[in-house]
Amino acid sequence: SADVVPQAPEDPLFGLMAAFRRDEDPKKVDLGIGAYRDDNAKPWILPVVKKADDIIRNDPNLNHEYLPIAGLTEFTSASQKLILGGDSPALKEKRVTSLQTVSGTGAVHLGALFLAKFYKPDSKRIAYFSDPTWPNHFQIFSNVGLSYKTYPYFSKETKGLDFDGFYNTIQNADEGSIVVLHACAHNPTGVDLTQDQWKKMAELIRAKKHFPFFDTAYQGFASGDLTRDGWAIRYFIEQGFELCIAQSYAKNFGLYGERAGCFHFVTSPSSDAQSTVGRIASQLAILQRSEISNPPAYGARIASLVLNTPELFAQWEEDLRTMSGRIIKMRKALRSKLEELGTPGTWNHITDQIGMFSFTGLSEQQVTKLREDSHVYMTKNGRISMAGLNTKNIDYFAKAVDKAVRD
Ligand code: LMR
Secondary structure, rough: HHHHHOOOOOHHHHHHHHHHHHHOOOEEEEEOOOEEEEOOOEEOOHHHHHHHHHHHOOOOOOOOOOOOOOOOOHHHHHHHHHHHHHOOHHHHHEEEEEEEEEEHHHHHHHHHHHHHHHHHOOOEEEEEEOOOOOOOHHHHHHOOOOEEEEEEEEOOOOOEOOOHHHHHHHHHHHHHHOOEEOOOOOOOOOOOOHHHHHHHHHHHHHOOOEEEEEEEOOOOOOOHHHHOOOHHHHHHHHHHHHHHEEEEEEOOOOOOOHHHEEEEEOOOOOOHHHHHHHHHHHHHHHHHHHHOOOOOOHHHHHHHHHHHHHHHHHHHHHHHHHHHHHHHHHHHHHHHHHHHOOOOOOOHHHHHHHHHHHHEOOHHHHHHHHHHHOOOOOOOOEEEEHHHHHOOOHHHHHHHHHHHHHH
């Protein structure tokens, strides 16, 4: 009966968003959820998205029919090219199957569900997540019955990567484990591997026969360069790995609520790779059909039009540079303001880290203080969404941090 249902805790990120909305103080600052804001702290509709939206709305042939189970074909094939590169050996050899999903969350879920069903029975396969990671990873994997552990990732001392800890844990993991990797702009730390470190990790993952599971939600958002942000995945493909990719368009298109995303499964090169990929596609289609039947059309239509139209694609790249450029400016400004104030500690990590987030190193107690004294909202692990900072609130925020650190 309903009596046995226990109360669950509120989702930390969406709970934070609700608390921010309730706060009536005009000085309040929202550095919680990872969503881009302009210099006036307002949501930003990318100009290219506005343009694509106008074109789609005025199309007399537009209707609201079902999409195929695997989604809009123009969208999934453009998504493959975007993440793998147009000249990817995996695409040439037809070793990739892709399904449109309910954004990145849906893609992670579909991948986890597939692995739980087909890759678990022969072993006690478990998944490894970075410590810390996007908290939803834990729930999504455990919901489909996969167990997980974590690998060290963030060094509290350097506020950078703990590569040795990461490496040793993956080396000691049981053969054939699933290793979940953030392709770029790691959430929540903003700390990425160098290309050299990726190469070492790829070698180790191969030696241990692990399965790489890439989560990519920030392509083009980290460096402003789509190719550079896709480098790690492309490198793994070049090395012939079998792997999967969960791709989100929430951040890089600002299509948060439209839930546009894609799941890709890439098989390794072999003589029967095409037949393998066909069998995998058939199973993924059944999983998708049973869960969402077919994906939502609107966001995918917008992304697809942009990805498949060269002039719109060029404008999108410009919009990406606008977003990543403003964030980089805010990183520089925050670091120099904290250094000017002489705030105890070092602040170089603010500009060393990349992407939407900075992992400030502030303690849970300091985070609480910032919220209570200054109406600043951030997750309790000290993560800030850099996009919440702007030329109007950055002085206020730096002074609030200075005060919280000194108290
Ligand atoms: C975040 O980490 O803030 C975003 O990815 C939003 C979410 O869905 O958690």
